[in-house]
Amino acid sequence: MTSAPHPLVTRAHELATEVLAPRAERVDQEGLPASHIEAVKRSGLLGIGAPVAYGGSAAPADVVRETAEILAGACCSTWFVQTQHHTPVKTLAASELPVRERLLGPLATGALLSGIAFSHLRAHPRVLVRVTRERGGRRFDGTVPWYTGWGLNDVMLLAGVTEAGEALFAFTEAREQPGLRPSPEMRLAALTASRTVSLTLDGLWLPEESVVLCTSYEKWATTDRPRNTNASPAVFGVARAALDLLDTAGDPAAEEASQALRARLDGVRRQAYALADHPVPHERIEERLALKTRAYDVMRAATTAAVVSGGGRSMDLRDRAQRLAREGLFLLVQGQTTDVRTAHLAALASA
CATH class of the missing domain: 2.40.110.10 (Butyryl-CoA Dehydrogenase, subunit A, domain 2)
Known part of the structure; x- marks a missing residue:
């Protein structure tokens, strides 16, 4: 038997299916509307990691990652705007200064972004x-x-x-x-x-x-540096969205490519998340960086395959494969640090 999905995962799927994915190409070309942000606020996802005492959900890490994958795969622009919100929430939750009582509740409940x-x-x-x-x-x-x-x-x-x-x-x-x-x-x-x-x-x-x-500064940097050595859930979300396109292409070759790439993606994802859950975030940095670059490789292969499968129509800026490929390029540099860039370039040079 399988357990029911976490309520926030269900809400993320509903938001992605009903609001984000159907409008993603239009948003990509015309801009992110305030209505998308209002929908995110209503979903409860802005309080996913916030303390329950302040109106949040304090959800476990695997739920946080899964919802991020869902949102990024549906509309990376919406994911990127709302993902900025979670660091201020964590910062407030760890603070003992007066601003905590003024802002943590409104941010945890989604009243403010x-x-x-x-x-x-x-x-x-x-x-x-x-x-x-x-x-x-x-x-x-x-x-x-x-x-x-x-x-x-x-x-x-x-x-x-x-x-x-x-x-x-x-x-x-x-x-x-x-x-x-x-x-x-x-x-x-x-x-x-x-x-x-x-x-x-x-x-x-x-x-x-x-x-x-x-x-x-050094105390802050010591905490900040390891964070970006882990693979981003958004990378897996965009890769999966591209593979879903291959599955619906009606082309046996595309479906075969999807099957092979999905197996690679699942393997990297499983290892990357196991390491992200390691209790000491500044340990095994080289291994984290290696998995991060492997996740990039699979995402790049998946989005490229979607473009190849789509043929000439993939060059239309309104095409879903085109959008996912460009979003994949963005994720290669999002949150990039010197350590991440160095490891990624070394991996590309030895490929």
Whole structure:
């Protein structure tokens, strides 16, 4: 007997089938509508990892990964905007500062959607955003190169480096305001629909009570670095969506390719998730990176196979195989760190 799926997995399937997948090609070309975000908020998925006491579900890791696969396979742009939300939730859940009581509940229940503006911290020792003390609060100056979900998010988790070399994180409203100016939305090869901009910070002032975390840069980096060494569930989700296309192509050769690639995908997925559940996240890094690059290889093969099976029509930007192939390219660099890039290039050179 098999157990019933977790309720959040069921909701993710419903959201994917009824809202996301039928409109994915249109969203890819025209932009992510606010209605998609409202549907995600209503689904309860924004609180998937949040504490139950604050209205979340505190779901286990395998449920979190499965829902991410489902959303990414249905509409990667929607997945990418909503996935930003979960780090602010975790950061608040681990904080003991006053902002926790103000924001954790609304974020856990989906009343508010949060974006993130801190990937620039990984450029260390370059400092792209500086934080100084001013008027009983904090002043932010610099540039955030990438911010996703502009016009869709309610709040953002913003970070910079203090004069003492600390990584400081604070919340602010995700809107243009004195000291915060967005660029025009970026035209990207994939996921342009995600409404990604850069942010210019010129004296953005935030009160001290907006701060959620202030720690030494090295302490933060020690926790952050291992996260991106694990294979992303979105990679498996996009790969599976491409294989599903092969299964419905009505071509024996496409179905045979799908069967072989699905076996490879399932094997890599099983190993990658077992390692992701290892209790010490900074151990077995080389093995994690090897599995991550193998996951990329299978995804690339699956999306390429979908394009090949579709023939000339796959060159139409409105074609599903075309979209999945471009989304796969995006996932190759999403959240990329120096360690990930080095390992991936080495694997490609030896292939």
